[in-house]
Amino acid sequence: MELIDKEKVQQHIDSFSNEKVYLHLETTNGAYASHFDESFFSASAYIRNANISYANGKISGDGPYRVGLKLEIGWVYGEGLTHYEVDQQGRLLLAGHGTDGKLAIALELSHTPFDN
Amino acid sequence: MKKERHVLVIFPHPDDEAFGVSGTIASHIDVGTPVTYACLTLGEMGRNLGNPPFATRESLPEIRKSELKNAASVMGITDLRMLGFRDKTIEFETPGRLKNIVLNLISELNPSLVISFYPGYAVHPDHDATGEAVVDALAELPKEQRPVFHAVAFSNNHEEEIGKADVVHDVSNYALLKLDTLRAHASQLAWTLPGLEKAYHDGVQEAVDRLTQERFWTYTTI
Numbered sequence: 319m320e321l322i323d324k325e326k327v328q329q330h331i332d333s334f335s336n337e338k339v340y341l342h343l344e345t346t347n348g349a350y351a352s353h354f355d356e357s358f359f360s361a362s363a364y365i366r367n368a369n370i371s372y373a374n375g376k377i378s379g380d381g382p383y384r385v386g387l388k389l390e391i392g393w394v395y396g397e398g399l400t401h402y403e404v405d406q407q408g409r410l411l412l413a414g415h416g417t418d419g420k421l422a423i424a425l426e427l428s429h430t431p432f433d434n
Numbered sequence: 435m436k437k438e439r440h441v442l443v444i445f446p447h448p449d450d451e452a453f454g455v456s457g458t459i460a461s462h463i464d465v466g467t468p469v470t471y472a473c474l475t476l477g478e479m480g481r482n483l484g485n486p487p488f489a490t491r492e493s494l495p496e497i498r499k500s501e502l503k504n505a506a507s508v509m510g511i512t513d514l515r516m517l518g519f520r521d522k523t524i525e526f527e528t529p530g531r532l533k534n535i536v537l538n539l540i541s542e543l544n545p546s547l548v549i550s551f552y553p554g555y556a557v558h559p560d561h562d563a564t565g566e567a568v569v570d571a572l573a574e575l576p577k578e579q580r581p582v583f584h585a586v587a588f589s590n591n592h593e594e595e596i597g598k599a600d601v602v603h604d605v606s607n608y609a610l611l612k613l614d615t616l617r618a619h620a621s622q623l624a625w626t627l628p629g630l631e632k633a634y635h636d637g638v639q640e641a642v643d644r645l646t647q648e649r650f651w652t653y654t655t656i
Contacts, residue, residue, distance in 0.1 A: 319486065319487045319490055320486075321486075342491065344479075344491075346479065346481060348481050349522070349557070349558040349559065349560075350557060350558070353557045353589070353590065356590065364479075364522065400485075401486070401487055403490055405490065405492060405493070409492065411490045411491065411492060413483070413487065413490065413491060415483060415484070415485040415486075415487055416485065417485060418485070419482060419483065419484040419485040419487070419625070420481040420482055420483070421481045421482075421483045421487070421491070422481075424491045426491065426492070432492065433492075433495070434520065
């Protein structure tokens with residue numbers, strides 16, 4: 319993965335617009351967060367292979383970045399994105415990695431379903 | 435350590451065996467006992483991807499599969515089963531599905547000992563759900579046919595609630611093998627390993643204990 323280049327990522331987001339795409343979106347603090355610090359409030363969310371389409375998608379901020387996708391009847395939103403890659407299957411993989419190297423968020427778009 | 439007929443190890447994640455039971459596994463294999471390691475997922479939700487990242491959310495499973503195979507080979511495991519579940523979803527699986535998989539494994543392999551997590555005392559929801567499936571499976575077997583269940587517990591409250599481990603294996607002879615098993619899971623453990631390895635060689639008691647003792651609770655199914 320590379321550090322996000324805002325213009326390039328915007329072009330990739332645009333290339334997925336106005337068609338059915340598959341979404342992977344997760345945020346996580348890891349399953350052990352409350353084990354190591356009992357005062358920590360552990361929360362995460364995960365959705366894989368939601369089939370969506372958006373007319374407008376935008377990357378915003380100065381880094382870490384935010385991405386919002388305006389759906390026909392709703393929204394997708396992610397914050398804390400730092401890295402991106404377009405993989406061999408043409409999927410746009412966005413991720414947010416803390417300075418500790420741990421993944422905190424992933425937001426991915428694909429024309430075909432992600433492996434389950 | 436008792437000589438077993440066959441040992442069945444069931445954990446949800448590719449590195450679950452490394453800290454807690456790799457010495458025990460290797461010592462069973464060294465005395466000629468067949469060991470089957472059934473690993474439910476490929477740890478697809480691992481977070482230690484580095485900064486800069488060495489893998490993506492999508493490329494990680496293949497990396498962890500190859501690490502799991504290497505770790506199995508370090509321990510001498512020749513029967514590794516990768517069961518194709520998804521990391522962090524075990525507790526949400528179709529009711530009974532996992533229990534039936536455990537029952538099928540027991541029926542096929544006829545183990546005298548099963549090793550898994552102690553339900554309720556293993557921190558990660560996947561760990562607890564895996565241990566529960568083992569408990570549910572054993573409860574369906576006639577008492578005289580039930581293998582012994584050695585459960586691994588490590589939640590913050592575990593000793594207060596379930597007491598001290600009743601089985602403690604001295605695996606001092608396998609401390610270096612344990613380090614090599616941990617090393618095989620580099621994508622998850624490479625960050626913590628150098629510190630542990632140094633502490634072990636420097637004789638820091640906590641690190642020595644961690645690599646030379648493996649603790650189990652004999653779980654009695656009603």
